[in-house]
Amino acid sequence: MYLHYDWLTSYTVFGSDGEIGEVSDCYFDEDDWTIRYLVVKTGVTFLSEKRFVSPLSIAKIDHKEEVIRVNISKEETEKSPDPGDEPVSRRYEEEFNNYYRLSPYWIGNGVWGLATMTDRDLGSPEVSAEADLAQNENYxxxxxxNVMGYNLSVKNDVFGKVDNFLIDEKTFEIKYFIVDTKKWLPGGKKVLISTKWIDDVEWSVSQISISVTREQIEEAPEYLKDMELSDNKEQELWMHYQKST
Structure with missing residues (x-):
């Protein structure tokens, strides 16, 4: 199943000992385009603090109740490292992982490094990534x-803007951009573009280059609100863009 980014930002997180807070945003890494942290607003005042929660801690998502249940406690979250303001440093990520005894996602071949989404071992020893920090100072x-509204382009020809993400509920990979083309293409519509088709991201000018053609986008199937993306529809989408899954 795919999650919409804007669904997540309306959900409430509950720990083993009660409500932790509401999800206000997410952070993803630029290599794998995977959600690494949910930003949870604790408290109900303007001065409420924010804390990060890893998708690895999620035990269950109840879409009907708009609730995310995690296998950590409210107390643990309150005492967790403060993320402060942007940007999020690799050193903070290491501190976060050590606190929750998580394997760093950037070490190993999997989307979550040496960890998995289905087997989180809270009793595992600390995993130090000091040796890896020097190699990732710019990470x-x-x-x-912040990426909502980014322009998408084909050879610098803008064809739409990022309107939403479709996120794999099992791995929390951002699989697709929901792209609004209304201002750029005749009879504009919303279409899906895979993050696997990214050529380049120019963060400084908020633009993402995609390896498809303008004609393919114009003829692409329209993505309607809350449309279920079945395996067959997903296969047809990749075939339309002449991509192999």
């Missing part, structure tokens, strides 16, 4: 909200 994760 950063990005706030999802």
């Amino acid at each position: 950063s994760v990005h706030k999802a909200k």
Whole structure:
């Protein structure tokens, strides 16, 4: 199942000992385009603090109740490292992982490194990534909200803007952009573009280059609100863009 980014930002997180807070945003990494942290607003005042929660801690998502249940406690979250303001440093990520005893997602071949989404071992020893820090000084994760509205282009020809994400509920990979083409294409519509088709991202000018043609986009199937993306529809989408899954 695919999650919409804007669904997540309306959900409430509950720990093993009660409500932690509401999801206000997410952070993803720019290499794998995977949600690494949910930003949870604790408290109900303007001065409420924010804390990060890893998708690895999620035990269950109840879409009907708009609730995310995690296998950590409210107390743990309150005492977790403060993320402060942007940008999020790799050193903070290491501190976060050590606190929750998580394997760093950037070490290993999987989307979550040596960890999995289905087997989180809270009793595992600390995993130090000091040796990896020097190689990743320029690495950063990005706030999802900031990417909403980014232009998408084919050979510098803009064809739409990012309107939403479709996120794999099992791995939390951002699989597709929901792209609004209304201002750029005749009879504009919303279409799906896979993050696997990214050629380049120019963060400084908020633009993402995609390896498809303008004609393919104009003839692409329209993505309607809350449309279920079945395996067959997904296969047809990739065939339309002449891409192999």
